[in-house]
Amino acid sequence: MVTLNKLPTAARLFASAATLIACATLTACAGRAGLPPPRAPLAATPRDAIPRPPRPPADAPIAIDARVHRLDNGLTVVVSPRPAEGLATVVLVDQAAAGRDLRSTRAVTELTAFAMLDATRTDAGVVPDYARHEGYDLRLGLRARALVATATFAADRLDPFLAVLDATVRQPVFRDERIARLLERRVETVAGELATAEGILDDRLPGLLYGEADPRHAPLRRSFTELQRITPRDLRIRHAELLDPAACTLVVVGEVDEARVVARAAEVFGAWAPHPSPPQLAPAQPAEAPVRGVGVVRPLLRPWIGVLERAPPSGHADHPAFLVLSEILGGMFSSRLNLLVRESETLSYGLGATYEASPDGGELRVVTAVDPTQVARFVGTLLGELARVSGAGGGLEARELTIARTRARQLLRARLDSTAGVAGAIVESVLAGLPLDHVERVLARLDRLTKADIEAAAARWIRPDRAPIGVVASREVFESQLTRVPLGPFQVIVPPPRVRR
């Protein structure tokens, strides 16, 4: 670890201005001939030829229509029939398989999920990649509180799919040689991610916000180490802990008959024996980091900068305000930060502010790559705008609030416009222990939010003077740019020049 002001000044390998010039002159304009001149008038269509549209009608109402059933063994079935061009989406949510379960590492649970898809014991013997073999694109994803299996397919294939789903999760065959290969690929993937600027930010930033024991800390480097220790036995043990029908919810959305779905679910999943094995959820822990920011030296043409800040969890009263706030900051092109750094000051190709919320917490993240000569200016602009949205120096403007509210509303409405979207919204509610119509309630709340509500929510969560910052950049940028920004305690890491296994 070295501090900013101790970086050797001789290392000017990637002088940012020189890099830009080099880029611009890498290739000459070979064989350039003149183009014909334009014609007058430049626009042949008269200005008033195209009429302005009339005032638009109101949006049609949109809602989740779902009903909950419970099987005798405790498994919950949620069915939401809707027109869907003959499609259905099915999601199995297994809350016995939490990613933050202290009984195992996240890497083991993740690899167990991968391996469950690898081969299945069936009446016809062991079938590799069984779901795919049967024509279903079944995807498994590990969340903090559940393992989630999802597939969308033609609704008339629902009956066989449920049998495939049952066999896949209940009867996986863990083949040692395949697990070794899965491990190898996973290690390679992690190494690849760690070799990129965004991967480095993903790896380092959470450590500034959460303590070592907090499940959200989860640096990629740690999973790299964990993966190298995993044995096939670990996966078999982990799998045995994962199937408790009382902790499972089956969500079915699409062109289906509700009674038939429930009957078929009982037929397939009713035989699952109760097997209580509640996960031991790792507790949240505040950051212990002695620094405000972390920098990683890499010879990049474009420095990458990320800010990560705590934000409200999905069920919190401030959640709707943050949906709007993230749109105002960096939702799309007309967001405040994009108008500033892309359109007005042209410091960057563009940037995104994302707000992700789960029952365990939320995060607001701003990440972008910027002109290497403008890093200090960008950081100043970014922190200034974070301060402004949280009430200091002007707060929110009426027009940006209107646009952001509209976008936040329509993004939520759009989730309810497809089978996969409706299923996803139901799963979020199940995981957070919220009512199934939670999205509709958030929509109603969005309509009532005032400027003061949003500024108050921002003030409660955003700390422009302390928000953790990560930078991946050339040594030159650290020397010439970041020394000019008062960031407080900042750790700069110079990693080995090449990533090797």
Added chain:
Amino acid sequence: MTTALRTRAVPALSFAAVVVRALVIRALAFAALGLAAPAAAQSSGSALAAPAADGPIQYRLENGLEVILRPLEGRHFTALGVSYHVGSSDQPEGYRGLAHLTEHLMFSGTDELGPGEPHTVLEAMGALTHNATTHADQTVYFETVPNARLEDALWLEAHRMARMLAGLDRARLERQRRVVLHEGVQNGHYGWRGRAREVTDALVYGDDHPYARTAERAADVNAISLDNVRWFFQTYYAPDNATLVLVGGFDPTRARAAIERYFGPIRRSGPRRERPRARPRPLPGQATVRMEVQTTRDFVSFVWPTPAWGAEGDAALDILGSLLVTGDDAPLQVGLVDSGLALGIEAHQASRELASEFRITALAVPGRRPEELAGAIDQALAGITGFSEASIEDARAQWARREENAQEGILSRATLLGIRGADGYLGTVENERARYAGVDSRSVVDALRRYLPLDRRVVFYGLANPSVDAGGRVLETRWSR
């Protein structure tokens, strides 16, 4: 212009995806082409044509604008796409980046809308995804809007088609030039990946083919003038060179009336220009390129020019790409990855209007030479005599499933319908599914032997050298005939 939203990092094994970035984007949109007859109903009269067998409604306005409508029951949103049939392959030599810069300027305003205001107008109406992409053959503007705001979106697209040039000035050009240059640096267009693509394209297509000048150059972007953009726009951005597509929950009768109202008055501003649409010549032999690049691992890429989107062999090559690398007994997986030569391998067909490309890329395990990988790929390809019906069925199902997954995505459906296919083919979900039905083991092996000859291709060796210049260094280019 790609979205400003956060994107994921490129994993280590994505050379092919990065080098042929535009192609891959196209491959995603160009999901497939069926050999079946178009399912669309044709209409040029005033009566609304009923969709044939769930196909889209298709007609032309008097000014030449092609319109494709696909109403879907129960959807609350509508995806709108305007495809201009002009892309980076239409850029004259020395103007690489002109198509892309023009695309950006469509968001810079008009004589009624200020700089950046098209974004604001779209976002104020609740447009979810709105953006544009410049491909080799066309430039597509797209957005998904609530049904109630469809007329607003139609107005905006019509208005900027008619009046963008009336508002264009030097300040707008300079601002978007800077944004395009930022994008080029950030996405690696001006680094070794861009250079590798330029070198490869010139060998695959020949210097005089339009596909040889699709790679963007920073120096060219810097040299583009206001008049260059005006000429390009007047030549190609006209209703008779565009396709408007709607997919979603809109009312087709109302939509048709609105389209006539907003797009009907638009007139072409400059003379029409025929686009050179020659198919590339066959390769005369094998070209080999060795280039030092700023990576940490060596790799080898094979590139073959292959049949265009929708031509005979295109679907079989899609399936072949899956069969070569997916599954326990996939020949390249077994021959390279399982044998410990390669960390990973990719094979895919990227389809385009004039010609497609089939690429195989393998990333070397540290200590293995890329020439060893090339030899192993050749050996694996030469050893293929057929594929089991089970694996063919598996690959077919995989492609069919992809269509199923895409079915709910109204925006990808709209984008696909706006792309010109051979012989009037329309990329409906139904046609896309049908495309793979006729592929069997024999047609896949035939496609392999016919289109991927081992002695006529481009072989690119990427030699890892983290300290080489950002643009890489070409060590050797040679032909063996």
